[in-house]
Amino acid sequence: MTSERDYYEVLGVDRNATDAEIKRAFRKLAQKWHPDVNKDDAAHERFKEINEAYQVLSDPQRRQAYDMFGRAGLGGAEAGFGDFGGGFTTGFSGFGDIFDAFFGGSQASVRRGRPAAGSDLRYDLRITFEEAVRGVEKEITFPVLDRCPDCSGTGAAPGTSPVTCPQCGGRGEVRTVRQTMLGQMMNVATCPRCRGEGRIIETPCPTCKGDGRTERRRTLRVSIPAGIDEGHQIRLSNEGEAGPRGGPPGSLYVAVHVAPHPSLRRDGTELYHELEISIAQAALGTRVKVPTIEGEEEIEIKPGTQPGTELRLRGRGVPHLRRPGVRGDLHILVKVVVPTKLTKAQREHLEAYAAEAGEPVNRDGSGGGLFERVRDALG
Numbered sequence: 001m002t003s004e005r006d007y008y009e010v011l012g013v014d015r016n017a018t019d020a021e022i023k024r025a026f027r028k029l030a031q032k033w034h035p036d037v038n039k040d041d042a043a044h045e046r047f048k049e050i051n052e053a054y055q056v057l058s059d060p061q062r063r064q065a066y067d068m069f070g071r072a073g074l075g076g077a078e079a080g081f082g083d084f085g086g087g088f089t090t091g092f093s094g095f096g097d098i099f100d101a102f103f104g105g106s107q108a109s110v111r112r113g114r115p116a117a118g119s120d121l122r123y124d125l126r127i128t129f130e131e132a133v134r135g136v137e138k139e140i141t142f143p144v145l146d147r148c149p150d151c152s153g154t155g156a157a158p159g160t161s162p163v164t165c166p167q168c169g170g171r172g173e174v175r176t177v178r179q180t181m182l183g184q185m186m187n188v189a190t191c192p193r194c195r196g197e198g199r200i201i202e203t204p205c206p207t208c209k210g211d212g213r214t215e216r217r218r219t220l221r222v223s224i225p226a227g228i229d230e231g232h233q234i235r236l237s238n239e240g241e242a243g244p245r246g247g248p249p250g251s252l253y254v255a256v257h258v259a260p261h262p263s264l265r266r267d268g269t270e271l272y273h274e275l276e277i278s279i280a281q282a283a284l285g286t287r288v289k290v291p292t293i294e295g296e297e298e299i300e301i302k303p304g305t306q307p308g309t310e311l312r313l314r315g316r317g318v319p320h321l322r323r324p325g326v327r328g329d330l331h332i333l334v335k336v337v338v339p340t341k342l343t344k345a346q347r348e349h350l351e352a353y354a355a356e357a358g359e360p361v362n363r364d365g366s367g368g369g370l371f372e373r374v375r376d377a378l379g
Helices: 007-011 019-033 043-057 060-074 095-103 129-134 279-284 344-357 370-378
Strands: 081-085 088-091 120-127 136-147 173-180 183-190 213-224 233-236 252-258 265-267 270-278 286-290 297-301 310-313 330-337
Touching (some): 007 019, 007 043, 043 252, 129 252
Parallel strands (some): 120 252
Antiparallel strands (some): 136 213, 173 183, 286 297
16 A cells, blocks of 8 residues: 655655755665665565655656645546556546536536546556666556457447437536526536536447446557666557547556666766775786676776776766767776785785885784774775
8 A cells, every 4th residue: 555645755855846856865765765675575665655756746747736736636546546556557647627626617618528538557667777778678568448349439339329418418518507696607517417528328338338448458569768767757658548438548657667786876877886906906006897788898907096096988878868879987986995804924015015115013913003004094
């Protein structure tokens, strides 16, 4: 069951938070609570709650509706998505219903004589870090209310057709006039008999019971662009639920979740790797292998490399989503590791170096000497 906590509270941001602050808070929490990283039993629900809050607050229109009306303004359970199981959710239609509830059905004329549109759907897709950087094509399968094959979505039994609603004459709305102290007032409301569609079905289709839709499983191939990031969504128009009785279909939103990489960290189009080397390797130089998206690559560590040195592999980062051909860099952050234990021979070599350099050291191995000072300086 999804939490009813305030979405701003879930992400730990102020109600006046900028888009950048919301995204930064989401990325930090997602990295902590992602089920692929956090094995705590509560991680799945916590991550779902974080993602739900981000999907609402990162969308300007949905955030505005949430700020005005709370969860009711999102037009469906759990930020507009009712859980369908298996990573698949449905909903977030119906802002007009909220409008009607507050303003007495004044949008009825907008929907006059037209079947309602189908709900938008959402599919949560998990991909690897490498797939997010390179791009990938995935096949997804999900349940959906689709047009009934027997009545072609009309809801009427084969051989019959819907007829004009006798109560509203096909307008989809009914008008009543009443006398008030201010004069005549006209109230416009959705026709209760045809529910605003302007037509009624006298002989419902036995397969779909007059709804015009039946549930089935649909399979699609989805192209995931190179450079996509955690929390991004791909909108597939007309791939959502079919509308009842011939109404237009909604959209399918594929929400992408990216598994973290064991040794690379991403920030936008830039990648970062923390490389640990020894004191000797830093002083004398060496060649080491570092991970990249394309596989391990050997790089040179020059003699005298200092702790905190940054080496940059240009064009080895993440492709820019909206600028084809542009790719970020891979940053190698050098960390010099001081050994916590030394063999007798290693200590003798360091003592000889210290003596030649004129640096005092503790010969008995206690604190305060060269080894400890180097460790403190590099720590």
